[in-house]
Amino acid sequence: MANIQEVAQKAGVSVATVSRVLNQHPTVTAKTRLKVETAIEELNYEPSMLGRNLRNSESRLLLVLIPSISNPFYTEIINGIEDTAITNGYNILLCDTDSNPQREHIYFNMVKNKLADGIISMDPAVDMEKLNGLAMQYPIIQCSEYDEKGTIPYVTIDNQLAAYRAVKHLIKLGHKKIALINSDERFLYARERRAGYEQALREFNLPIQEKWIYHTNHLEFEFGQQAMRKLLQTDEKPTAVFSVSDTLAIGALKEINAHELNVPEDIALVGFDKISFSNMTNPTLTTVSQPMYKMGCTAADMLIKKIHNKDVESVILDHELVIRESTMG
């Protein structure tokens, strides 16, 4: 790979002139520009981002932190981020943190070292303290999950309201024994969705029963199955289940079927996220739709603004309850 020196030599000019051509400075003569451009062409030269970044302290790269690539919830968000980034001349790099602090540390360092210009964090398990510290010096946005006590701008939905509506929908269908499959309440979204669940129950004077609330640390299908297995073992089986994630709900559906029970006749089921697979199950899954693509776009917009030192405000986007077969009697 040729460097700027060789181009300069070949074109018979100084490196400064080559750099000016590269950066489209208007002061360069058409003739010299041509010379340089031919030299670039002939040497197949491409400027080194390393040298450039070191000098400019800018990489035009955005980091997107996700806990796990296997969660389909993130795919549409990422598409939104990517489209917006590219429109603005940025590129994104996906970072699968596996909720591992050590990996996170590496990605944090990439920003400190100017290898990236900013971070969009979607990892609920991120070290909030570290993230807040980093955010004092570097552009950071949180997407979906955020720190209520922190000062980092975020884009999300009203999780409590969404859960409330989902459970209210079940209550309106006549259900009185409604279970909750929740994830780890270390996470804000889990706490908020539980609050929404309880809010709905209280509003209709239904008791909140611990035996119908199941917590799981993982979001994979199998954990939904496991959750449902437990719930079916309770002395009084629930007639409806609200799950805080589609993947868990799909696992639950599988388990319900395995017990020769039917959805929605025996047990109604509501998920959360509207992942594409939720429309492929039989029955199709009632779920809460988050505007994922828009969320991604908004997050990217906010980050880019922040990089340019503009002020940004947190955003709460609308959600929607998508009623499908799993709650249609």
Added chain:
Amino acid sequence: MANIQEVAQKAGVSVATVSRVLNQHPTVTAKTRLKVETAIEELNYEPSMLGRNLRNSESRLLLVLIPSISNPFYTEIINGIEDTAITNGYNILLCDTDSNPQREHIYFNMVKNKLADGIISMDPAVDMEKLNGLAMQYPIIQCSEYDEKGTIPYVTIDNQLAAYRAVKHLIKLGHKKIALINSDERFLYARERRAGYEQALREFNLPIQEKWIYHTNHLEFEFGQQAMRKLLQTDEKPTAVFSVSDTLAIGALKEINAHELNVPEDIALVGFDKISFSNMTNPTLTTVSQPMYKMGCTAADMLIKKIHNKDVESVILDHELVIRESTMG
């Protein structure tokens, strides 16, 4: 963010000594090491990758090119890559190329510019010519999809044999009218799997009927539905379907159900990839299992070897036909 100069000043030593401490050179006195380490501590200093990379021409970053993050097929492979990379002191960056040459170009440049040390490409739609050109100078490995005419080392499975076995399994069950849902035959895997399909039919003297071969450009569920709709419209309906991807098969299953037909009684179904969803459908999906995690590990191992200038040979891993409910009569 402090730099090495400031640390040197604070510690009362030269930058060379600081660098020596950072790189654990044995020649530094315990006393000076301590001085430097305290200074690093106090200034909260972290060495800049940019400066280091520029000097060392090494980033210890690997690029992983995937066409789309939404395809669950890649998740386990990526886990394998990531685990292996980290064990060897490398980190990975996921690049969602969207099969877009312009985006690819950016990622190719990152390697040219030493922002990354090598590439694992999993994009079937990658510009093979460019990739081959790049591979003459930079470490590149192909995973899953590869260029049969090129010289880039790859890791994959025997796609033709796998397809042959899948279709033979259907024939052994007594099926004579077997359809194929294939993806774009620009891709090698699609051509190979079709070859396996035809090989099995020929071996058992079954005619190859164009009406039962459907091509689709996308792998999302909806395209599987669309494919199946077409196949059900043919004058003579197939009694079995082999789909080159689980996502397409799951879409097909949905469509079959929508027509009030049953799997496997009316139509048997075989997918490919053993994605985690394929065990959540009802009935569960017979599919071809690729050793995805191992594939990822192998690819990462090969790439790291290549970065260290060792010779690497292409690898063909074993596959397995996983028989589940969708072909159990």
Added chain:
DNA sequence: ATTCGTGATGTAATCGATTACAATAATTTT
């Protein structure tokens, strides 16, 4: 006491770009 050897540290070049400032060439003004 002088010389030598060894180990610890410092000096300065280097990687590949950008850019302030200097220098030169081209043009206009008088």
Added chain:
DNA sequence: AAAATTATTGTAATCGATTACATCACGAAT
């Protein structure tokens, strides 16, 4: 035609690290 002005281009410092080589200090050998 000489001076003044302006348009191009070149020189060299800079970003933050690494490292070959130079230097220095100190103890051992003679």
